[in-house]
Amino acid sequence: MSTSIDFLLWVRGPGFDIALFIFVVGVLIRLLEVVILGRKPDYSEPRGAELGAGLLTLVTRTAPEGGSFKRSPFTVVGGYIWHIGFLVSLFLFVPHIELIDSVLGIRWPGIASNLVDAISAVTIVTLVAMLFSRLTHPVKRFLSGPEDYLTWLVTFLPMLTGYLAYHRMIDPYPLVLGLHILSVELLMVLFPFTKLMHAFTFIIARWYNGAMAGRRGVQS
Amino acid sequence: MADDRKKLSMTLGESLRQQGVSRRGFLKYCAATASMMALPPTMVPAIAQALEKAKRPSVIWLSFQECTGCTESLTRSHSPSVENLIFDHISLDYHHTLQVASGDAAEAAREAAMHENEGKYIVVVDGSIPLANPGYSAIAGISNLQMLEETVAGAAAVVAVGSCAAFGGLPHANPNPTGAVSVGEIIKDKPVVNVSGCPPIPTVITGVLAHFLTFGSLPELDALGRPMVFFGQSIHDRCYRRPFYDKGLFAETFDDEGARKGWCLFRLGCKGPMTYNACATAKWNQGTSWPVESGHGCLGCSEPDFWDAGGFYNALSIPDSDLTRKTGYVVGAGVALGAVAGALNRSTRAKAAAKHETVTIEDLDKKS
Ligand code: SF4
Ligand code: SF4
Numbered sequence: 276m277s278t279s280i281d282f283l284l285w286v287r288g289p290g291f292d293i294a295l296f297i298f299v300v301g302v303l304i305r306l307l308e309v310v311i312l313g314r315k316p317d318y319s320e321p322r323g324a325e326l327g328a329g330l331l332t333l334v335t336r337t338a339p340e341g342g343s344f345k346r347s348p349f350t351v352v353g354g355y356i357w358h359i360g361f362l363v364s365l366f367l368f369v370p371h372i373e374l375i376d377s378v379l380g381i382r383w384p385g386i387a388s389n390l391v392d393a394i395s396a397v398t399i400v401t402l403v404a405m406l407f408s409r410l411t412h413p414v415k416r417f418l419s420g421p422e423d424y425l426t427w428l429v430t431f432l433p434m435l436t437g438y439l440a441y442h443r444m445i446d447p448y449p450l451v452l453g454l455h456i457l458s459v460e461l462l463m464v465l466f467p468f469t470k471l472m473h474a475f476t477f478i479i480a481r482w483y484n485g486a487m488a489g490r491r492g493v494q495s
Numbered sequence: 496m497a498d499d500r501k502k503l504s505m506t507l508g509e510s511l512r513q514q515g516v517s518r519r520g521f522l523k524y525c526a527a528t529a530s531m532m533a534l535p536p537t538m539v540p541a542i543a544q545a546l547e548k549a550k551r552p553s554v555i556w557l558s559f560q561e562c563t564g565c566t567e568s569l570t571r572s573h574s575p576s577v578e579n580l581i582f583d584h585i586s587l588d589y590h591h592t593l594q595v596a597s598g599d600a601a602e603a604a605r606e607a608a609m610h611e612n613e614g615k616y617i618v619v620v621d622g623s624i625p626l627a628n629p630g631y632s633a634i635a636g637i638s639n640l641q642m643l644e645e646t647v648a649g650a651a652a653v654v655a656v657g658s659c660a661a662f663g664g665l666p667h668a669n670p671n672p673t674g675a676v677s678v679g680e681i682i683k684d685k686p687v688v689n690v691s692g693c694p695p696i697p698t699v700i701t702g703v704l705a706h707f708l709t710f711g712s713l714p715e716l717d718a719l720g721r722p723m724v725f726f727g728q729s730i731h732d733r734c735y736r737r738p739f740y741d742k743g744l745f746a747e748t749f750d751d752e753g754a755r756k757g758w759c760l761f762r763l764g765c766k767g768p769m770t771y772n773a774c775a776t777a778k779w780n781q782g783t784s785w786p787v788e789s790g791h792g793c794l795g796c797s798e799p800d801f802w803d804a805g806g807f808y809n810a811l812s813i814p815d816s817d818l819t820r821k822t823g824y825v826v827g828a829g830v831a832l833g834a835v836a837g838a839l840n841r842s843t844r845a846k847a848a849a850k851h852e853t854v855t856i857e858d859l860d861k862k863s
Binding site: 278279280281283284287288291292295296299300301302303304305306307308310311312313369370371373374377378379380385386387388389390443447448449452 | 717743761800819828833836
């Protein structure tokens, strides 16, 4: 008998194992191959410290930058909204914290489910608006390739299915919960092989920019 | 037996009057039946009319690979109750746990009931059917499969009572040593109603029988063959702890502050969100309480394969496997493969550096 429960059991069992394997192994390979490659030794005498400057750019490059905000306020504001909304729904929804605890053994307090609900609704709308702007703005459209649309889709699907599951909008519930988990598995599988990797590499890149400048004693 | 025969030809109205049930009592019974079948009170007159004329249907109850919990649940229905009334008014012709007759006499009763009520009787089944080897479960030398097929052949409808009969249940749990299957996997040519639950709520079992008795037809079913009236909504949708779920207030242990305040049991493994059953409204033990009200999460007992759906005390959002151990292995594998990839990159770079030929200005001059 093939039921929605069978489907849920598959995505929660073997499906999750496969996705977890590809995600963790893929991310580690991609990070380690960059880190191990290293950089040429710099024999010049350092004129400043790397650490402080590196940490500083981690913060400054994450904060909004005036120039680009003036040029394209929508992209900047929309980008912040959905990134923060996505992270809040991912890390502060109690059922997700339970999952993280079961994988990593660490936990933190969550926030009210209906607050997460409101934030996800805003995030979903923003993601749709961002896609719309990408499709209609001539420059953005010109700059976008298939990978951009693919990464948009695999980011959007977990939000959408999560929203549908929370509101139990598809019957029976095991089906919609299974679809939600499956969409996350899709995200996990594609993650290491697409620009989604920036969720990890941004730390290296931002730190390196500052550290390099710090060593040379210049402002970053 | 002869008395039974006479009762069988009587309508329910006649039989009730004979037992001294007043009109008022009868209407009360009809109202209870309506609420049991989750029908609006406006249906009471129609129910009264239908029941007045209803004949006592013959019921044959078959028990296969089961724990008798379903029968226990049914007989624990409080008394005097709607359930008892109904059971006074169906003719339970075969039930090897409850009947007095045994051995050949019991089987003879089953055959007689089948014969006399050809095409009209109801078969109730509890327990799953082993297909791996007929010898795993047999009654009076007849394998479960054979008895089921034989008995159902002349039935009007089949009611699979309990999660074992409805979905395979515990015997079907991984690795399913007996090759257990549900009734619905064998019976394809008769209507099968799944009254799942481990055990099912007594009023739900009797509600389905009451529906058949009243309307002569089976209630509307969901995708898993369960009556919509009882299984149409999830535990979570009807749970009185739901406001705490929405506010993000969860008990984290069975005796913490949250547990004492009656907060949501999701973190303690409650499977209410994925489970469709009537516990939150019908309740258990004569309407006293139900699992979540007593402080324990729902196990998901009315859903297929709930035994295989991970630990009862794991939150629904947690995948089923031993994740911490697996994550350890996967991280190990990732680090090893990453190191290999890094080493390959370094060697590519070293080779490129080695192959690099230095070009001087003289060389360029020469060439041009
Ligand atoms: S206790 Fe269970 S059924 Fe009730 S709200 Fe919490 S998760 Fe849902
Ligand atoms: S609360 Fe859940 S596990 Fe308990 S009897 Fe009801 S459906 Fe079954």
